[in-house]
Amino acid sequence: NVFRPYSGPGNLREELLKVAADNPSIAKTVDIGKSHQGKPITAVRVSKDVGNLRDGQRPVVVYQAAQHAREWITPEMVRRLLHHYVDGYGTDAELTKIVDTTDLWFVPVVNPDGYDLTFEDGFRLWRKNVRDNDGDGRITGQDGVDLNRNFPYKWGYDNEGSSPLRTNATYRGPAPGSEPETQAQMKLFERLRPKFLVNYHSAAELLLYGNGWQTLTRSPDDPIYEALLGDAEDPAVPGYVPQLSAQLYTTNGDTNDHTDNVYGTLSYTPEMATCATAAGYDPDDEWEPNECGSGFEFPDDEALIEREFRYNLPLAI
Numbered sequence: 115n116v117f118r119p120y121s122g123p124g125n126l127r128e129e130l131l132k133v134a135a136d137n138p139s140i141a142k143t144v145d146i147g148k149s150h151q152g153k154p155i156t157a158v159r160v161s162k163d164v165g166n167l168r169d170g171q172r173p174v175v176v177y178q179a180a181q182h183a184r185e186w187i188t189p190e191m192v193r194r195l196l197h198h199y200v201d202g203y204g205t206d207a208e209l210t211k212i213v214d215t216t217d218l219w220f221v222p223v224v225n226p227d228g229y230d231l232t233f234e235d236g237f238r239l240w241r242k243n244v245r246d247n248d249g250d251g252r253i254t255g256q257d258g259v260d261l262n263r264n265f266p267y268k269w270g271y272d273n274e275g276s277s278p279l280r281t282n283a284t285y286r287g288p289a290p291g292s293e294p295e296t297q298a299q300m301k302l303f304e305r306l307r308p309k310f311l312v313n314y315h316s317a318a319e320l321l322l323y324g325n326g327w328q329t330l331t332r333s334p335d336d337p338i339y340e341a342l343l344g345d346a347e348d349p350a351v352p353g354y355v356p357q358l359s360a361q362l363y364t365t366n367g368d369t370n371d372h373t374d375n376v377y378g379t380l381s382y383t384p385e386m387a388t389c390a391t392a393a394g395y396d397p398d399d400e401w402e403p404n405e406c407g408s409g410f411e412f413p414d415d416e417a418l419i420e421r422e423f424r425y426n427l428p429l430a431i
């Protein structure tokens with residue numbers, strides 16, 4: 115299986131530690147915070163002579179994923195991207211230049227409790243973190259906060275686009291920035307004020323930019339996003355449709371609205387492919403949609419996963 119949990123021997127977090135240990139001059143791990151269950155949220159920082167790098171010395175880029183536990187293709191995207199940079203350093207001129215001049219942060223799993231939970235029986239489609247909302251010591255449908263609704267910017271605005279109900283998939287939490295996983299991201303953003311943030315989600319094959327909280331509020335940056343992401347006829351990722359976030363549906367307290375409006379970060383969310391769409395772009399693909407159960411389950415198939423990575427790569431670098 116390509117997809118695997120974050121915690122535990124041979125799993126994702128150990129791989130992050132190994133990448134850093136194997137490439138000490140350009141990569142180091144930084145634990146940016148802890149989850150509800152106390153798991154370290156581990157980032158890999160990649161830059162030339164990273165051991166002596168000062169904050170603010172180089173422009174910062176953040177690649178993050180798995181805010182939503184079930185969206186397995188997204189940590190896999192960031193994991194491959196990390197290897198791509200590290201492996202290309204010293205051999206590929208473009209990647210070498212980026213690593214020499216940029217402060218790159220890879221955070222493949224910002225929601226480790228939720229992500230690990232989706233590998234347990236009966237929890238494959240868990241979305242939120244695992245805050246014990248009702249305090250009964252068990253994880254049930256009463257629990258969890260949607261980390262992509264918990265940020266302070268426009269938190270709960272108009273009581274639309276996020277839910278005050280703890281059973282809801284978009285429960286925004288008891289207070290703005292209430293969750294330790296949100297706080298870890300907020301602290302990182304406040305410290306580094308990133309120039310560029312890619313917040314990977316799945317699974318609608320879209321490139322979402324700009325405000326999620328209100329459709330009619332266009333930001334001055336929108337033409338920049340449009341140039342970057344392309345249009346429906348010629349999107350930056352094949353098969354994905356670029357659109358203003360709020361056109362999909364209203365959201366508030368989400369990450370991109372927070373970083374874009376508070377720090378002026380160029381922020382966007384690729385909604386990567388789903389089970390139902392992974393093979394759809396290539397008419398010669400032999401994969402059958404009914405091989406995977408739900409729309410969120412990207413096929414655990416190396417060739418399809420690698421193709422999805424390759425499609426998304428040009429927009430990421």
Ligand code: 0X9
Nearest residue numbers: 262315316322326359370371383
């Ligand atoms: O609803 C979400 O959090 C994201 N979609 S998902 O199906 N993965 O849950 C989209 C959020 C997009 N928000 C902004 N780009 N502002």
Ligand code: ZN
Nearest residue numbers: 182185315316
């Ligand atoms: Zn998501």
